Amino acid sequence: MPDRTDVRIGEYGSALLKGSQLTPRDVERLHALQARGRLSLEQMSTGWRLKAGATVGLLVLDRVRLVLEPKFAILGDRLMDWLAYALDAPPPLPVASRHWATGPEGYADLVAAALLEQCEQLLREGLRRDYVRRQTLEPVLRGRLDVVAQTTLRYGQLDKLHIRSFDRETDIWDNRVLGTALRVACALTTSPDLARHLRTIADAFPKATPPEAALRALDRTRYTRLNARYRAAHTWARLLLRGGGVTDILTDHGTAADGLLLAMPALWEAVVRRLVADAAGSHGGHAVAGGGAAGITVRGDLGIVSAFRPDVLLSLPDRDPTARTLLPVDAKYKRYDHHGVSAADVHQLLTYSAGFTPSDDRRAVIVHPRTGGHSYRVLQVDSPRGRLGNVHVLGVDTHVLPQQATAWVRSVLPLASR
Structure with a gap:
């Protein structure tokens, strides 16, 4: 390069x-x-x-x-903790334990190191093997004789035999996509030591395939007990091959240039979806779909149908054991620790509360990132005819581990009264 x-x-x-x-x-x-x-x-x-x-x-x-x-909001290797949490992937080992140094801005190096760590573990355990069909020309019969090829290409000669065989090999898609991702990571890393480790490990995997073919193979991959241990390595490989785009995090599949880019608002939405779902799980809550027939739609505007869809819609137990209550939650990648919630976001959250929550308890939740500790405040929205609703604003400290933030969200999310 x-x-x-x-x-x-x-x-x-x-x-x-x-x-x-x-x-x-x-x-x-x-x-x-x-x-x-x-x-x-x-x-x-x-x-x-x-x-x-x-x-x-x-x-x-x-x-x-x-x-x-x-x-x-999220700096250095702490970014990897939150990214791994959003992807539901094992977080990489602390960078300090590695043989290379990564600065706080070395996002590409951190992702490459995470992939390298998972591939090293797979090599220690032994790469998965599966039966691969081969058509070869051999001096002895091994497998099944390809009669058509033998008669049309060898004209009855028996010194060489066209055979079909099935051998257990490591040259399968589970391994080949990792070889491709390791070589892509080599071109992105700024650390010579890390690049050398990546090339060494890449040589232990089957020959690489074009990134486009590797991505198609990853999209087709289904995990069973045979290849479940590959899930984490494939997660980081997919991230690298898409240039930062991740299924359910980014909608565009990479960029036209070589690189590794991550849209922070999309990452924060993925974080919040898992954060509040984990927090509500211990209260008997779970996320439900907020679109389709159960969503908020606008019709009659020149034939265009639009929809209001919260980032997370939680279904929570109600006071009545036979009923459940909905709670809309929206992720905002904004500095709401430094300034007030915008009027547009208040209007949006009030629409969610009117569409999904009971008339006697209109509420919705905003979750935003911040540093220097967690925060919690409630916005009361009133009119001459009474209370329109409450907007609960949660500020999550992104300098702590996601598991710590989950415990805090659980303690302040409006769940206790349900």
């Missing part, structure tokens, strides 16, 4: 690039990311102004490497 200049931009930050630093192909790829809302690119008289959004990670262009550093 040619030498590239590192350009570091903080979350929501910006940087000026010279015109010579971006090739026409780079501009095209950055405009594609701009169309997805990941960043913005503006042409200036002296070059380009690049502004990052709520996206972190690494983007490798022709002449520069863009390092988008998390600045808002």
Whole structure:
């Protein structure tokens, strides 16, 4: 890979690039990311102004490497703890125990290290083998004779036999996709030691396949007791091969450039979905679908049907043992620890409460990230005709482990009265 200049931009930050630093192909790829809302690119008289959004990670262009550093709420290897929690994957070992150093902005290195750790474990346990069909030309009969090939290609000669055999080998998709992901990780890491470890482990896996084919294979994979131990490694492999896109976290499947980008608002939504579901589980609650016929829909607007759908809709036990109550919860990746809840979000949460909760107890919940401890406050929304509803605002400290945050959410989420 040619030498590239590192350009570091903080979350929501910006940087000026010279015109010579971006090739026409780079501009095209950055405009594609701009169309997805990941960043913005503006042409200036002296070059380009690049502004990052709520996206972190690494983007490798022709002449520069863009390092988008998390600045808002989740920093360094703590980001990996929350990402692993959202993906329901085992968190990687502490970076300090590794032979390489990773700075607080080294998101790509951290994901590569997580993949490497899982692949090392698979090698220690022994790679899975399965029966693979082979058609070979052998001097002796082993397996089944391919009569058609023998008669049409060898013309009755018996010095070599066309045979079909089934042998248990490691050259199966479960292993091949990991070989591909390890080689992709080599191109993204900034640590020479980590890259060397990745190449060494990659050589122990079957030959790599194109990333597109590996992704299709991962999408088709179904886990049984035979390959369940591959789930965590495949999770990190999928993340790398999609360039940061994860099923149920990002809707777009990677970028047009080499890189590993993660949209923080989408990650926070995935975190909150699991956080409140885990917290409510001990109270007999569970998440339910908030769309379709059970959702809030708007009709009559020039033939367009729109919907209001909360990030999480919890079904909770009611005072009446035979009934249940719904509680809408919305994830907001906003600085609600520094300023008040916007009027638009209050309106949105009031709509949820009116659509899903009892008329005598209108309530909804906002969950936002913060640092320096958890927080909890209740917004009372009143009108001349009385109380419209309450919006419970939970601030989750992202500097703690997700399991600690789950216990805190359980203690303050409006569940006790149910």
